[in-house]
Amino acid sequence: MAKPVQIEVWNPNGKYRVVSTKPMPGTRWINLLIQQDCRVEICTEKKTILSVEDILALIGDKCDGVIGQLTEDWGEVLFSALSRAGGKAFSNMAVGYNNVDVNAANKYGVAVGNTPGVLTETTAELAASLSLAAARRIVEADEFMRAGRYDGWLPNLFVGNLLKGQTVGVIGAGRIGSAYARMMVEGFKMNLIYFDLYQSTRLEKFVTAYGEFLKANGEAPVTWRRASSMDEVLREADVISLHPVLDKTTFHLVNKESLKAMKKDAILINCSRGPVIDEAALVDHLRENPMFRVGLDVFEDEPYMKPGLADMKNAIIVPHIASASKWTREGMATLAALNVLGKIKGYPVWSDPNRVEPFLDENVSPPAASPSIVNAKALELPTSKL
Numbered sequence: 039m040a041k042p043v044q045i046e047v048w049n050p051n052g053k054y055r056v057v058s059t060k061p062m063p064g065t066r067w068i069n070l071l072i073q074q075d076c077r078v079e080i081c082t083e084k085k086t087i088l089s090v091e092d093i094l095a096l097i098g099d100k101c102d103g104v105i106g107q108l109t110e111d112w113g114e115v116l117f118s119a120l121s122r123a124g125g126k127a128f129s130n131m132a133v134g135y136n137n138v139d140v141n142a143a144n145k146y147g148v149a150v151g152n153t154p155g156v157l158t159e160t161t162a163e164l165a166a167s168l169s170l171a172a173a174r175r176i177v178e179a180d181e182f183m184r185a186g187r188y189d190g191w192l193p194n195l196f197v198g199n200l201l202k203g204q205t206v207g208v209i210g211a212g213r214i215g216s217a218y219a220r221m222m223v224e225g226f227k228m229n230l231i232y233f234d235l236y237q238s239t240r241l242e243k244f245v246t247a248y249g250e251f252l253k254a255n256g257e258a259p260v261t262w263r264r265a266s267s268m269d270e271v272l273r274e275a276d277v278i279s280l281h282p283v284l285d286k287t288t289f290h291l292v293n294k295e296s297l298k299a300m301k302k303d304a305i306l307i308n309c310s311r312g313p314v315i316d317e318a319a320l321v322d323h324l325r326e327n328p329m330f331r332v333g334l335d336v337f338e339d340e341p342y343m344k345p346g347l348a349d350m351k352n353a354i355i356v357p358h359i360a361s362a363s364k365w366t367r368e369g370m371a372t373l374a375a376l377n378v379l380g381k382i383k384g385y386p387v388w389s390d391p392n393r394v395e396p397f398l399d400e401n402v403s404p405p406a407a408s409p410s411i412v413n414a415k416a417l418e419l420p421t422s423k424l
């Protein structure tokens with residue numbers, strides 16, 4: 039039996055027992071659960087990443103639902119324990135759910151929730167921030183100033199890359215990839231090339247319309263192109279941002295060969311999942327190509343970096359903060375709580391995970407539905423008609 043862990047309890051006499059493995063931003067998510075007769079137990083253990091044993095101790099003998107984190111290993115052991123405790127509701131506080139064995143959840147009839155949409159612009163803005171910081175060598179210049187090494191303006195001091203008129207490449211033009219593409223096209227008049235398994239029609243229409251607007255105002259129009267392969271993007275783009283899901287098709291999608299295909303002074307951004315890049319190969323490429331730059335929010339062996347990465351001046355590295363805006367993180371907590379509550383209450387599943395705004399207005403009661411359940415079809419859960 040795992041040792042008991044520290045918890046904070048809200049509404050102790052609630053009929054349903056809902057566990058959150060981490061404190062989450064805001065209080066709306068707690069109030070929404072309390073108002074529906076839930077006892078909410080929040081793990082306040084100082085440990086950053088909970089083990090399976092820790093979460094088993096949290097689940098205990100009776101548990102109706104759990105809100106978990108992307109750092110946790112949700113598979114056979116935890117879903118069987120949750121099922122034995124009478125629970126059929128789980129949600130990741132994340133849109134990515136590569137840490138979840140959905141087949142194991144299906145086996146025990148446990149709904150798996152995630153939090154799409156609410157983090158789209160926040161994440162895309164971080165990817166855009168890393169793109170700019172890498173292009174103009176902001177971090178190197180900041181360190182230079184703080185070290186007292188600035189002794190006057192020089193023609194070649196921290197010369198970087200101009201973005202306007204250059205080509206931005208997106209691998210994975212889904213919600214976040216499309217939002218990022220629009221920011222770089224509309225914000226810096228870059229031309230777009232993207233690769234995805236599916237056509238991103240809405241994105242194409244936006245870029246076409248923006249190009250027509252520019253032309254009507256006497257400026258050179260921006261252009262877009264859907265590449266037939268990822269390699270086309272890697273070869274042609276000046277800035278490339280990765281926004282695919284992490285699955286077996288995208289593991290090490292960027293590797294030693296694909297890095298070689300990129301321009302010597304290209305910029306590579308990763309705000310998706312670390313294992314999309316072969317990070318050891320990336321370190322070698324950064325060492326051998328000082329004009330090549332990366333902006334990384336995620337890492338292959340998170341929370342650890344591959345040896346040598348931290349020493350690379352042509353790498354900007356931040357600790358998985360792409361969705362870290364107040365509004366977004368509070369909204370993720372709300373969506374995750376409503377996923378769990380919806381399954382507990384037997385609500386249907388919301389019909390459009392790309393349109394979660396109805397759940398996020400603090401002044402309006404949320405629809406009686408689970409915002410996003412990734413295995414709704416497998417569990418044959420009804421879809422909301424709202």
Ligand SMILES: NC(=O)C1=CN([C@@H]2O[C@H](COP(=O)(O)OP(=O)(O)OC[C@H]3O[C@@H](n4cnc5c(N)ncnc54)[C@H](O)[C@@H]3O)[C@@H](O)[C@H]2O)C=CC1
Nearest residue numbers: 134161210211212213214234235282283287309310360361
């Ligand atoms: N760093 C962070 O804090 C955050 C990271 N993420 C990551 O970003 C991912 C994307 O999120 P969304 O845009 O909301 O998901 P999404 O599902 O809207 O977009 C993912 C896109 O990847 C495409 N894709 C899948 N396999 C591919 C392949 N082999 N090659 C090219 N494209 C492929 C899909 O067709 C889809 O268009 C999440 O799964 C998550 O892992 C999301 C939010 C925050």
Ligand SMILES: O=C(O)C(=O)CO
Nearest residue numbers: 131132133134157361
């Ligand atoms: O949502 C996700 O997938 C994240 O990585 C954190 O927001």
